[in-house]
Amino acid sequence: MRLDPVLLVVTPLISAFLLSLVKKLTPRLAPSLALGLSVFTLVLSTLLAKEVYINGPVASYLGGWNPRIGISLLADQASVLLVLLVSWGQTLGLVFIASYRGFTHWPGKYLVFSSIFTCSLIGMALTADLFNLFVFIELSTVATIGIMAKPDRPLGSVAGFVYLIVASVSGSLLLIGVVLVYSATGSLSMAVIAQEIHALPPGLYWGILLCFTLSLGMKFGLVPMHFWQPWAYHAAGCTGAALLTAFGMKAYLFAFFRVLWVPLQLPSMAPVFFPVLTLWGLANIILGHTMGLIQKDYKKLLALSSTAHGGYILVAAGLAGSMGTTTAGLFALAAGFFHMLNHSLVKASLLWVGRSFLKQASSSTIDVLKASPLGTGIFVLAALGIVGIPPTGGFASKLFIASSAGTPAPVIIIGLGTLISLAYYLRIYLILRDQTSTPSIVKSNGTSVRELNSLFVPGILAMGVLFIGFSSSIIMPVLLNGAGAMMDSGTYILHVLGDLP
Amino acid sequence: MNQSYDTSKKIRHLLAGIFTLSLGASLIWLILEATGMPLTPDLGYVMNSVGDTGSINVVTAILMDYRGFDTLGEASVIFTSVAVTAAILAEPVFTLERPILSIITRRAIAYLVPVFFMFPLYVITHGHLSPGGGFQGGVSLAVLVILTHVVFGHNLAMKKIPFSLLTMGEYWAALSFGILGLLGIFTGVGFLANLATGVPRGIPGQLLSGGLIPVLNLIVGIKVAAGLSSLYITLEGNPRRKK
Numbered sequence: 001m002r003l004d005p006v007l008l009v010v011t012p013l014i015s016a017f018l019l020s021l022v023k024k025l026t027p028r029l030a031p032s033l034a035l036g037l038s039v040f041t042l043v044l045s046t047l048l049a050k051e052v053y054i055n056g057p058v059a060s061y062l063g064g065w066n067p068r069i070g071i072s073l074l075a076d077q078a079s080v081l082l083v084l085l086v087s088w089g090q091t092l093g094l095v096f097i098a099s100y101r102g103f104t105h106w107p108g109k110y111l112v113f114s115s116i117f118t119c120s121l122i123g124m125a126l127t128a129d130l131f132n133l134f135v136f137i138e139l140s141t142v143a144t145i146g147i148m149a150k151p152d153r154p155l156g157s158v159a160g161f162v163y164l165i166v167a168s169v170s171g172s173l174l175l176i177g178v179v180l181v182y183s184a185t186g187s188l189s190m191a192v193i194a195q196e197i198h199a200l201p202p203g204l205y206w207g208i209l210l211c212f213t214l215s216l217g218m219k220f221g222l223v224p225m226h227f228w229q230p231w232a233y234h235a236a237g238c239t240g241a242a243l244l245t246a247f248g249m250k251a252y253l254f255a256f257f258r259v260l261w262v263p264l265q266l267p268s269m270a271p272v273f274f275p276v277l278t279l280w281g282l283a284n285i286i287l288g289h290t291m292g293l294i295q296k297d298y299k300k301l302l303a304l305s306s307t308a309h310g311g312y313i314l315v316a317a318g319l320a321g322s323m324g325t326t327t328a329g330l331f332a333l334a335a336g337f338f339h340m341l342n343h344s345l346v347k348a349s350l351l352w353v354g355r356s357f358l359k360q361a362s363s364s365t366i367d368v369l370k371a372s373p374l375g376t377g378i379f380v381l382a383a384l385g386i387v388g389i390p391p392t393g394g395f396a397s398k399l400f401i402a403s404s405a406g407t408p409a410p411v412i413i414i415g416l417g418t419l420i421s422l423a424y425y426l427r428i429y430l431i432l433r434d435q436t437s438t439p440s441i442v443k444s445n446g447t448s449v450r451e452l453n454s455l456f457v458p459g460i461l462a463m464g465v466l467f468i469g470f471s472s473s474i475i476m477p478v479l480l481n482g483a484g485a486m487m488d489s490g491t492y493i494l495h496v497l498g499d500l501p
Numbered sequence: 502m503n504q505s506y507d508t509s510k511k512i513r514h515l516l517a518g519i520f521t522l523s524l525g526a527s528l529i530w531l532i533l534e535a536t537g538m539p540l541t542p543d544l545g546y547v548m549n550s551v552g553d554t555g556s557i558n559v560v561t562a563i564l565m566d567y568r569g570f571d572t573l574g575e576a577s578v579i580f581t582s583v584a585v586t587a588a589i590l591a592e593p594v595f596t597l598e599r600p601i602l603s604i605i606t607r608r609a610i611a612y613l614v615p616v617f618f619m620f621p622l623y624v625i626t627h628g629h630l631s632p633g634g635g636f637q638g639g640v641s642l643a644v645l646v647i648l649t650h651v652v653f654g655h656n657l658a659m660k661k662i663p664f665s666l667l668t669m670g671e672y673w674a675a676l677s678f679g680i681l682g683l684l685g686i687f688t689g690v691g692f693l694a695n696l697a698t699g700v701p702r703g704i705p706g707q708l709l710s711g712g713l714i715p716v717l718n719l720i721v722g723i724k725v726a727a728g729l730s731s732l733y734i735t736l737e738g739n740p741r742r743k744k
Contacts, residue, residue, distance in 0.1 A: 006570075006692040013577060014679040020584070021672040024665075062570040064691040069544045071570045109588050116581050123574070135574035142581040149589050157589050180531055186541025196541075204534040207527070 016115035113146035159235035177211030278318030284311025335400030385465030639725025646730035
């Protein structure tokens with residue numbers, strides 16, 4: 001019997017319920033239990049990825065119903081990559097917190113929210129049903145507010161409220177899109193919609209396309225709808241912000257690509273939209289980087305950098321769509337996936353190592369940040385990765401994306417963006433170098449030991465950036481497979497509808 | 502200066518108005534376009550739901566069986582919202598320590614509460630037979646909890662319905678929803694499967710029918726009732742924690 005993909009959604013969800021209960025009854029047990037359950041999810045996702053890459057995609061039919069009347073999930077070569085990324089993200093996040101807080105008592109409900117967040121992201125990756133996608137996006141919205149808002153940080157509640165308003169508009173647009181699709185095609189299953197959507201009149205089709213683009217664009221920070229991100233990441237704290245940008249943003253981008261390629265059938269219905277996406281991505285790069293250049297706050301700067309990097313991924317997808325399922329097209333989308341992986345590693349590393357800078361400076365203003373020599377080292381490595389200096393993964397991914405572009409304009413803009421980001425990361429480095437905090441002797445309460453421990457996870461992630469840079473020739477074939485699964489809607493439809501009468 | 506400020510404000514309002522109106526107009530046009538498409542034939546919800554699920558209420562059949570996974574998701578949204586609200590609102594907002602309504606109202610409500618209680622109970626347990634179900638019944642139950650708070654004040658209401666009972670009820674209900682879904686995985690049918698797992702269908706139209714649907718209705722009822730009433734209590738705040 002093959003591993004049912006729904007288990008990947010259900011495990012973190014039941015974990016969240018279980019953790020709320022355990023937190024009430026025996027709070028000390030909760031952190032270790034959370035880590036155990038998260039590792040279990042990670043093992044399941046590894047098994048699922050192995051199964052999919054060896055024996056092909058696995059579909060799951062909820063309640064055993066035909067996908068035409070019920071809900072179905074599909075784990076294919078593309079979605080398992082995201083599932084793996086998200087489950088690694090959750091586990092590393094917990095290990096990171098444990099590294100400075102130990103396993104005794106974690107205040108707040110971070111455990112519950114991170115579990116729910118993981119569940120929703122995995123659900124967004126796996127679902128083959130448009131309304132189910134909406135449900136998971138709602139779930140991730142609420143969990144995001146939980147991660148960013150804390151009672152001791154009033155700014156967190158404000159950012160949470162701003163996000164709630166943005167998310168309500170985004171959710172309404174998405175729901176309108178789903179309702180329009182449903183009333184026009186009579187189905188919610190992405191595979192069935194993909195077969196029926198060709199009958200839609202162009203006006204209606206473009207309206208639906210716009211609803212989905214604006215709605216998901218608000219979530220992953222399509223300019224000018226990225227304004228909430230700096231505030232949200234500023235409020236969230238470094239640990240939570242890393243979850244939101246390094247993993248959450250990728251899931252929204254992934255869901256957006258899936259919606260474009262499968263139910264909306266963009267390559268055949270409106271191929272002209274792909275160059276628009278490329279241009280929009282380029283605007284993201286320029287605006288994100290230039291706004292980052294003048295930013296004085298560490299976390300807000302990283303948030304704007306995320307906006308720019310979302311742009312790189314969007315450019316890759318736009319180029320891939322324009323070229324279609326050719327070798328060059330697949331390569332472009334795989335390059336985008338590679339950039340996702342690279343950005344997840346570096347952004348999590350930068351935010352988590354940043355936590356110790358912020359802690360030592362008691363502020364997040366760049367000019368006063370303080371770092372230990374080891375912290376500075378990790379920062380430099382991660383910054384090299386995000387700017388894209390060889391031999392890091394960032395260099396490889398930007399090179400791949402730029403080489404996919406047939407025209408010089410995207411290459412120039414990617415180069416320009418790289419230069420701007422080099423400028424602002426160099427500025428932070430110079431400040432950190434001058435304000436090195438002396439590594440203090442171990443205090444009796446062990447605080448500095450904990451601060452040192454907290455550098456472990458970001459250090460590993462920064463090394464990972466080097467590693468993926470060197471092994472890009474091993475990773476790219478896997479990502480090419482994923483890109484193939486994403487762009488080939490025919491196979492997707494076959495796997496969702498094929499197994500059942 | 503004031504005048505130019507007023508003019509720019511007027512222009513902004515005008516632009517916002519035009520934008521909103523044109524957005525609304527295009528939405529209406531889109532909806533008309535979409536509903537103007539030829540209707541797809543019924544997928545089988547109306548024709549087959551009684552046979553498929555054992556529930557004579559088609560809406561409940563869709564909510565709790567065909568698309569039960571979405572219901573689990575939506576219930577989790579409520580669950581998370583309650584947790585988020587509790588996490589943000591550590592400080593009380595409104596408090597009614599002592600009853601503010603007159604003794605006549607309080608006595609009258611005290612006699613009526615058991616009668617009021619029957620309605621949500623009926624809605625929850627008969628969700629598969631008549632309009633209603635776990636969500637609707639759960640909301641009505643939560644209204645009852647809110648009513649006791651408003652009429653008898655926070656202190657007495659908390660004594661009668663302890664907060665820990667509500668949170669525990671919510672957590673256990675959520676957990677059992679998930680675990681009940683796993684039954685389908687163990688029997689090899691699929692998560693949240695109903696009749697296909699082998700549970701008896703019963704005679705459609707009777708109270709004990711519809712396989713797992715009544716059980717799910719009960720669980721969702723408890724979860725929604727506990728969740729929404731603890732949401733109210735968190736918003737109302739606990740006077741003992743008042744600064």
